Amino acid sequence: MASVSDAELKNMTQEERVTALGMRTEQLTGKSLYLEFDPDATENFTYPWAPDVDFNKRTELDCDGKTTTEVNSSIRALMKEGYGTVVLKNPRGMHSLGVGILSRLNLIVEGSTGYFAVGLIDGPNVRINGRVGWSCGENMMSGTILIEKNAGSTFGAAIRGGDLVCRGSVGSRTGIDQKGGTIIVGGDTGALSGFMMQRGRMVVCGNAGKNLGDSMYDGTIFVGGEIKSLGVDAIEAELTDLDKAWLTRKLTQYGLMPDKGVDHFTKVVAGKMLWNYDNLEPSEKKLIL
Amino acid sequence: MADGDLPKKPALARDVNRIGNSFIFPPAVMDDIHIKSELGRYRMRGFSLFKKIPHWDDLTFLPGTLTRFVIEGYREKCETKTIIGPRAKKPIELDIPVYITGMSFGALSYEAKTALARGATMAGTATCSGEGGMIPDERRYSSKWFYQCIQSRYGFNPNHLVLADGCEFFIGQGCKVGLGGHLMGQKVTDQVAEMRSLPAGIDQRSPARHPDWLGPDDLALKIQEIREATDWQIPIQLKLGASRVYDDVRMAVKCDPDSIYIDGMEGGTGAGPHLATEDTGVPGMAAIRQARKAIDDLGKRGEITLVYAGGIRNGADVAKAIALGADAIAIGHSAMMALNCNKDIPEANYPEEVGAEPGYCYHCHTGRCPVGVATQDPKLRERLDPDAAAERVYNFLHTLTIEAQLFARACGKTYLHSLEPEDLAALTMEASAMAGVPLAGTNHTVGIADYHHL
Numbered sequence: 214m215a216s217v218s219d220a221e222l223k224n225m226t227q228e229e230r231v232t233a234l235g236m237r238t239e240q241l242t243g244k245s246l247y248l249e250f251d252p253d254a255t256e257n258f259t260y261p262w263a264p265d266v267d268f269n270k271r272t273e274l275d276c277d278g279k280t281t282t283e284v285n286s287s288i289r290a291l292m293k294e295g296y297g298t299v300v301l302k303n304p305r306g307m308h309s310l311g312v313g314i315l316s317r318l319n320l321i322v323e324g325s326t327g328y329f330a331v332g333l334i335d336g337p338n339v340r341i342n343g344r345v346g347w348s349c350g351e352n353m354m355s356g357t358i359l360i361e362k363n364a365g366s367t368f369g370a371a372i373r374g375g376d377l378v379c380r381g382s383v384g385s386r387t388g389i390d391q392k393g394g395t396i397i398v399g400g401d402t403g404a405l406s407g408f409m410m411q412r413g414r415m416v417v418c419g420n421a422g423k424n425l426g427d428s429m430y431d432g433t434i435f436v437g438g439e440i441k442s443l444g445v446d447a448i449e450a451e452l453t454d455l456d457k458a459w460l461t462r463k464l465t466q467y468g469l470m471p472d473k474g475v476d477h478f479t480k481v482v483a484g485k486m487l488w489n490y491d492n493l494e495p496s497e498k499k500l501i502l
Numbered sequence: 503m504a505d506g507d508l509p510k511k512p513a514l515a516r517d518v519n520r521i522g523n524s525f526i527f528p529p530a531v532m533d534d535i536h537i538k539s540e541l542g543r544y545r546m547r548g549f550s551l552f553k554k555i556p557h558w559d560d561l562t563f564l565p566g567t568l569t570r571f572v573i574e575g576y577r578e579k580c581e582t583k584t585i586i587g588p589r590a591k592k593p594i595e596l597d598i599p600v601y602i603t604g605m606s607f608g609a610l611s612y613e614a615k616t617a618l619a620r621g622a623t624m625a626g627t628a629t630c631s632g633e634g635g636m637i638p639d640e641r642r643y644s645s646k647w648f649y650q651c652i653q654s655r656y657g658f659n660p661n662h663l664v665l666a667d668g669c670e671f672f673i674g675q676g677c678k679v680g681l682g683g684h685l686m687g688q689k690v691t692d693q694v695a696e697m698r699s700l701p702a703g704i705d706q707r708s709p710a711r712h713p714d715w716l717g718p719d720d721l722a723l724k725i726q727e728i729r730e731a732t733d734w735q736i737p738i739q740l741k742l743g744a745s746r747v748y749d750d751v752r753m754a755v756k757c758d759p760d761s762i763y764i765d766g767m768e769g770g771t772g773a774g775p776h777l778a779t780e781d782t783g784v785p786g787m788a789a790i791r792q793a794r795k796a797i798d799d800l801g802k803r804g805e806i807t808l809v810y811a812g813g814i815r816n817g818a819d820v821a822k823a824i825a826l827g828a829d830a831i832a833i834g835h836s837a838m839m840a841l842n843c844n845k846d847i848p849e850a851n852y853p854e855e856v857g858a859e860p861g862y863c864y865h866c867h868t869g870r871c872p873v874g875v876a877t878q879d880p881k882l883r884e885r886l887d888p889d890a891a892a893e894r895v896y897n898f899l900h901t902l903t904i905e906a907q908l909f910a911r912a913c914g915k916t917y918l919h920s921l922e923p924e925d926l927a928a929l930t931m932e933a934s935a936m937a938g939v940p941l942a943g944t945n946h947t948v949g950i951a952d953y954h955h956l
């Protein structure tokens with residue numbers, strides 16, 4: 214609550230609590246709802262942690278013999294001390310490495326990680342020299358993640374912002390439920406990539422597996438190679454000059470620009486037939502079987 | 503009538519020539535077929551199941567008489583404190599055993615969500631975000647707040663996750679087990695769409711499977727990820743729709759959450775296919791018993807909390823669910839009724855606005871809620887005064903608690919959670935078999951040879 218804390222509420226009598234929470238008739242009349250919170254109030258509202266870090270302050274952290282929790286809390290402790298560049302050595306396929314970092318940070322992972330690498334992040338710039346397991350960069354809000362080798366399935370599941378880049382190939386269901394941001398794959402992607410995609414862009418320089426963009430609500434997928442098949446309600450669209458300029462800029466930025474340029478990319482968008490089921494013509498209704 | 507005439511014999515109300523009526527195809531079923539053959543799709547609705555199933559009314563309490571000692575109402579204490587996730591660094595401590603379940607902003611209006619939050623805070627209990635992300639004011643009004651990690655991940659934000667007192671994984675809901683959420687286009691306003699990163703006005707059918715994990719092995723890792731992101735502070739709860747409860751809960755326990763939430767088939771929804779609400783899941787009394795057994799069999803009693811929701815209407819239902827083995831209770835639709843759902847308020851004109859009389863409305867999915875609860879329409883929302891509504895929610899939660907206490911005291915318990923299956927008897931064979939309590943007046947529990955060696 215705004216003006217009273219949980220702890221204070223606990224110590225109050227029921228009568229005091231009623232008053233403190235603004236439940237008295239005098240306070241209730243006039244619909245106090247929109248005015249109740251004090252602009253300076255922070256509890257239950259402001260984001261609790263955003264340390265000020267210096268990118269030039271660099272340190273290494275050896276993961277050997279440590280648990281994930283120890284590594285993750287060490288990262289936080291280092292950030293608190295102002296370290297802006299952290300190099301993780303010997304990650305050895307650890308799960309949930311570097312998740313939940315909600316602040317600026319330059320994170321370099323020298324090796325490969327397990328599931329959920331750097332998921333739930335908002336801000337950091339991450340470089341992973343090895344491979345990553347399933348669901349890397351899951352639900353990321355902003356920042357960049359660059360993976361040098363291959364990635365597992367559900368790469369960038371439900372991401373909402375930032376750039377998630379894999380130089381190698383990725384598994385299936387890449388960018389499932391994507392809600393924003395950009396996913397870039399240097400190699401191939403597996404089946405059902407872009408499943409139920411909502412927003413954002415996905416670029417695949419190699420080939421795409423079957424059912425690409427199945428049931429996508431919106432968003433754009435660019436594929437450089439072959440598409441095995443398109444999913445329900447995913448359709449090809451014309452590659453505009455704007456798209457080409459954007460692709461050129463993004464791919465150059467990550468050193469993934471193909472020698473033959475970007476003219477050969479296929480653009481896939483939502484057919485928008487499934488937006489409102491009632492609008493379907495009788496012959497179209499079989500679409501969703 | 504002239505003097506002395508005998509009264510005319512009235513005609514029979516029934517048609518004696520009629521052979522009979524179809525039980526399989528009563529008029530309502532025929533109407534349904536007529537409508538669907540025009541529509542070409544399943545019919546959506548809100549509310550919960552309509553058909554009769556073995557329910558809380560089929561159980562009765564066996565209070566103390568001479569063999570048991572009763573506790574004085576009001577004068578002697580009957581503790582109601584409830585803890586969800588005792589192993590977590592910061593368990594959720596509730597003053598009462600009932601909290602408000604997750605109902606999305608989108609399904610409910612801003613006013614309804616904040617009124618629920620304020621009422622719950624008054625009563626010393628928790629609320630839950632539901633699908634579709636956090637509205638900051640709900641968080642601020644709630645002293646204890648669950649954040650839902652649902653399949654669609656609509657609006658899921660790690661910055662909001664760290665503000666939560668608990669994280670609930672939605673895996674299924676009792677009303678439509680195995681299906682994702684639904685929100686019809688009428689309710690996907692610009693604001694709701696923006697929170698969910700969707701185009702406005704579409705019929706939103708959420709995924710039924712999580713994007714980043716598939717089976718229980720992955721889920722165990724996913725739980726770890728959330729724990730890492732929240733510094734192992736808050737309880738993690740898994741919400742399951744009741745189906746193969748014993749096996750599902752064993753799997754869930756293996757994933758090592760702090761709490762397991764079972765939603766019985768009585769559970770409500772904001773929008774779902776009519777048939778799914780009728781024909782999926784198992785009743786709460788069976789689900790609680792099986793879930794309790796699974797948790798106990800794996801030696802996790804007292805470590806992993808069991809929360810139950812679905813069809814809870816009054817304090818007797820709360821007490822019965824607790825007696826069967828639930829540690830805490832969540833309520834959805836009955837809290838909406840405290841907000842005014844189905845009440846004939848002066849501003850509302852039910853027949854004109856939704857085509858049903860007050861008391862018979864199940865039209866949450868249309869977004870035309872006549873009382874401003876399940877809608878996004880600014881005109882309709884004005885009909886809900888959040889201040890008065892908050893007070894009603896508080897009153898209702900308080901009532902549920904004192905009613906439940908009444909049964910606990912009568913059964914001789916000084917702690918509400920001391921209620922046990924032994925305090926119950928069943929009124930029907932079905933209830934006896936499902937709830938595993940003896941048929942009233944007998945020593946016989948249907949399906950169990952020797953009750954004491956259950």
Ligand SMILES: Cc1cc2nc3c(=O)[nH]c(=O)nc-3n(C[C@H](O)[C@H](O)[C@H](O)COP(=O)(O)O)c2cc1C
Nearest residue numbers: 603605606632633769770771772812813833834835
């Ligand atoms: C209007 C409404 C919206 C709901 N939205 C959600 C939701 O977003 N997420 C969720 O897990 N359950 C949702 N539910 C289901 C409830 O959390 C809960 O499972 C159910 O309502 C409990 O049954 P009861 O209503 O009989 O108490 C919703 C229910 C209703 C009535």
Ligand code: SF4
Nearest residue numbers: 843844863865866871
């Ligand atoms: S009154 Fe409103 S909340 Fe209640 S069933 Fe009707 S539409 Fe839903």
